[in-house]
Amino acid sequence: MATKRLNAYNDVLNRTPKSVELDGKLSDLFGTLVFHSDVMREYLPSDTYKSMMEAINSGARLDRKLADQVATAMKDWALSKGATHYTHWFQPLTGTTAEKHDAFLKPIGPGRAIERFDGDMLVQQEPDASSFPNGGIRNTFEARGYTAWDPSSPAFLIGKTLCIPTIFISYTGESLDYKTPLLRALHCIDKAAVDVCQYFDKNVNKVIATLGWEQEYFLVDQALFNARPDLMMTGRALFGHAPAKGQQLEDHYFGSIPERVNAFMREFEMESLRLGIPVTTRHNEVAPNQFECAPIFEECNLANDHNLLLMDLMEKIARKHDFRVLLHEKPFAGVNGSGKHNNWSLGTNTGVNLLAPGKNPKSNLQFLTFFVNTIMAIHDNADLLRASIASAGNDHRLGANEAPPAIISAFIGSSLTTLLDDLEKNIKAGKMTPQDKTELKLNIGKIPQILLDNTDRNRTSPFAFTGNKFEFRAVGSSANCASAMIVINTIVANQLIKFKKAVDARINKGEGKDEAILKELQVLIKASKKIRFEGNGYGDEWVKDAEKRGLSNRKDTPRALQAYHDKSIEQLFESMGVLSPRELEARREIEFDGYVLKIQIESRLMGDLVNNNIIPAVLEYQNKLIQNIQGMMAVFGDKEGKAMASTQIDILKQVNLHLTAMKSASEKMLAERKKANSIEDVEKKALAYCDKVKVHFDEIRYHADKLELIVEDELWPLPKFRELLFIR
Numbered sequence: 001m002a003t004k005r006l007n008a009y010n011d012v013l014n015r016t017p018k019s020v021e022l023d024g025k026l027s028d029l030f031g032t033l034v035f036h037s038d039v040m041r042e043y044l045p046s047d048t049y050k051s052m053m054e055a056i057n058s059g060a061r062l063d064r065k066l067a068d069q070v071a072t073a074m075k076d077w078a079l080s081k082g083a084t085h086y087t088h089w090f091q092p093l094t095g096t097t098a099e100k101h102d103a104f105l106k107p108i109g110p111g112r113a114i115e116r117f118d119g120d121m122l123v124q125q126e127p128d129a130s131s132f133p134n135g136g137i138r139n140t141f142e143a144r145g146y147t148a149w150d151p152s153s154p155a156f157l158i159g160k161t162l163c164i165p166t167i168f169i170s171y172t173g174e175s176l177d178y179k180t181p182l183l184r185a186l187h188c189i190d191k192a193a194v195d196v197c198q199y200f201d202k203n204v205n206k207v208i209a210t211l212g213w214e215q216e217y218f219l220v221d222q223a224l225f226n227a228r229p230d231l232m233m234t235g236r237a238l239f240g241h242a243p244a245k246g247q248q249l250e251d252h253y254f255g256s257i258p259e260r261v262n263a264f265m266r267e268f269e270m271e272s273l274r275l276g277i278p279v280t281t282r283h284n285e286v287a288p289n290q291f292e293c294a295p296i297f298e299e300c301n302l303a304n305d306h307n308l309l310l311m312d313l314m315e316k317i318a319r320k321h322d323f324r325v326l327l328h329e330k331p332f333a334g335v336n337g338s339g340k341h342n343n344w345s346l347g348t349n350t351g352v353n354l355l356a357p358g359k360n361p362k363s364n365l366q367f368l369t370f371f372v373n374t375i376m377a378i379h380d381n382a383d384l385l386r387a388s389i390a391s392a393g394n395d396h397r398l399g400a401n402e403a404p405p406a407i408i409s410a411f412i413g414s415s416l417t418t419l420l421d422d423l424e425k426n427i428k429a430g431k432m433t434p435q436d437k438t439e440l441k442l443n444i445g446k447i448p449q450i451l452l453d454n455t456d457r458n459r460t461s462p463f464a465f466t467g468n469k470f471e472f473r474a475v476g477s478s479a480n481c482a483s484a485m486i487v488i489n490t491i492v493a494n495q496l497i498k499f500k501k502a503v504d505a506r507i508n509k510g511e512g513k514d515e516a517i518l519k520e521l522q523v524l525i526k527a528s529k530k531i532r533f534e535g536n537g538y539g540d541e542w543v544k545d546a547e548k549r550g551l552s553n554r555k556d557t558p559r560a561l562q563a564y565h566d567k568s569i570e571q572l573f574e575s576m577g578v579l580s581p582r583e584l585e586a587r588r589e590i591e592f593d594g595y596v597l598k599i600q601i602e603s604r605l606m607g608d609l610v611n612n613n614i615i616p617a618v619l620e621y622q623n624k625l626i627q628n629i630q631g632m633m634a635v636f637g638d639k640e641g642k643a644m645a646s647t648q649i650d651i652l653k654q655v656n657l658h659l660t661a662m663k664s665a666s667e668k669m670l671a672e673r674k675k676a677n678s679i680e681d682v683e684k685k686a687l688a689y690c691d692k693v694k695v696h697f698d699e700i701r702y703h704a705d706k707l708e709l710i711v712e713d714e715l716w717p718l719p720k721f722r723e724l725l726f727i728r
């Protein structure tokens with residue numbers, strides 16, 4: 001076997017699980033590395049603590065004195081835990097998190113130093129951020145960017161470093177990260193939802209968006225990973241024939257978790273719990289070596305920080321167990337890819353889940369209001385929602401008969417469908433009689449019962465109502481959930497504002513409140529009908545049906561991102577104060593550019609692997625065949641020897657056919673890449689990479705994978721899928 005592959009293989013066979021022991025209970029670990037409100041109460045004078053909590057709840061600016069006090073408390077707590085450094089922890093548009101560590105240490109004389117950390121250092125830092133993506137924002141203005149504390153997400157300790165969640169903005173105040181617009185969107189939905197809640201309950205003064213994500217991932221052994229340059233550089237296998245056994249036996253899902261994997265999961269879960277991430281669920285996923293981890297839902301901003309933290313932790317801890325985590329959406333062709341379902345809902349300060357039916361007709365009307373408005377928001381902004389989840393990796397999933405299609409639609413289940421259809425029909429034009437109203441309310445009052453036996457679980461829908469929340473399933477496994485959450489919260493907020501205006505107008509014209517709400521809901525139910533789809537989202541019929549309905553089907557990232565040109569999207573973000581036109585434009589540029597870079601790296605690596613790894617192995621095998629054929633001819637004479645070597649000759653021909661075709665497709669790809677690279681405009685470049693460069697990937701791979709099947713196993717240089725996916 002090719003040396004690298006053989007060594008890796010042997011490494012794997014010698015592995016043993018590395019279990020970590022736990023003294024005491026899991027619950028003892030929870031939040032021990034977090035500067036959460038209980039710790040703050042302990043470390044801060046009680047009036048400071050109260051002001052801090054008020055500021056967090058209201059989102060108000062913290063004054064300098066308060067910041068100083070909090071900084072001191074944070075430092076004392078961190079030092080007591082052995083910390084030496086602090087960092088502002090932020091989410092640049094690279095998709096990962098970034099940090100820059102500074103010591104608490106401050107020299108105060110020759111040979112003397114103290115531990116220092118004050119409000120200034122807590123509130124703001126100026127990381128040298130010139131190498132983070134900015135979409136041109138920082139080139140035209142000031143080159144600096146700065147990070148600013150987000151007090152709504154608690155600081156935490158990683159190793160000896162105190163990490164402070166922050167936003168990242170340019171000197172001129174434009175956002176350069178995911179967190180800033182997310183916080184703005186969460187503020188919008190809070191305000192808009194509280195206003196609508198006033199129709200139902202005057203005690204509601206705060207609404208939070210909740211997010212419960214489910215993280216899917218693959219594990220591969222570290223040695224095998226290192227022997228696959230494509231996994232190392234792109235996170236996915238660019239080559240590799242599907243193994244004889246894939247997921248067809250359906251024996252992996254919910255099967256028993258292998259011991260070495262279990263040891264890894266246990267350790268990263270323990271670390272997660274220490275960091276206050278409430279992980280509870282773990283199981284195998286559909287594909288071999290694919291797993292899922294999910295926490296209990298939390299407030300959206302915190303949940304998102306926790307997801308980023310978890311992805312980071314997983315990668316770090318996987319190495320300790322000689323694994324590598326693959327967060328890519330499609331590491332292995334032929335088996336399922338990975339997503340990150342985003343479960344989303346809205347909760348009030350009074351403890352009500354606005355997307356859960358309540359106990360009486362009034363709370364059910366409230367439920368229906370938020371439910372129907374969400375569907376309307378999805379209807380009006382499907383393209384934007386699609387753009388929010390676009391990435392080169394996710395392109396392999398969406399529409400690939402395993403993940404939701406690239407067509408955005410909403411699934412609500414048959415009972416709610418019947419209810420909405422009834423409402424659409426039965427709310428009469430003109431003034432409603434008291435009897436009409438009573439009847440409608442009775443119907444609405446029945447929602448909880450009908451939902452109880454609403455057992456349909458449609459797994460093929462990108463946006464599904466699951467009883468007390470919506471589940472956005474099209475999000476990619478490596479994505480920052482903020483992208484999707486910024487959009488969902490902004491569009492629902494915008495819709496709620498429109499709804500409130502329309503209902504108020506009806507009330508002003510003399511309609512009763514309930515009547516006004518019902519009539520307006522009827523308008524929305526009618527108007528949003530085409531986005532509702534209860535059937536099989538994987539079927540070809542749906543693609544045709546969706547087209548007839550006028551729903552978009554943007555199949556790749558560049559097409560999805562083009563939606564951002566829509567003026568109404570710019571207006572939406574601007575009017576809601578979530579992204580200025582300039583910020584939006586910058587993001588569009590960054591995403592097109594990110595797409596280009598990803599495909600460019602994949603394309604280069606494909607060329608390299610073809611030339612440096614695959615062709616040499618193929619030539620070696622060809623030489624073996626040639627030697628054998630020549631030998632036969634030497635022993636038996638040209639004619640008889642040739643006849644006897646006919647199988648070898650056939651194989652040789654076949655090998656040569658695939659070799660030539662692979663190389664020629666690779667050359668074509670190279671020529672197109674050169675052309676694409678000369679394009680200045682980033683959007684046109686992305687389109688060229690998609691339509692002209694990437695299109696050759698399948699052909700190159702087809703021939704390479706055929707060669708993998710023909711060439712002697714010993715000679716094949718890259719660990720095969722059966723090794724990557726089944727050896728642990």
Ligand code: ADP
Nearest residue numbers: 210211212213294295296297343344345353469
């Ligand atoms: P699956 O989709 O794998 O069947 P579930 O439907 O049980 O799993 O999804 C559970 C997920 O939904 C969990 O991550 C949970 O935290 C989340 N969730 C439950 N209620 C809410 C809510 N009100 N808001 C946001 N997420 C929620």
Ligand code: MG
Nearest residue numbers: 214341343471
């Ligand atoms: Mg789910």
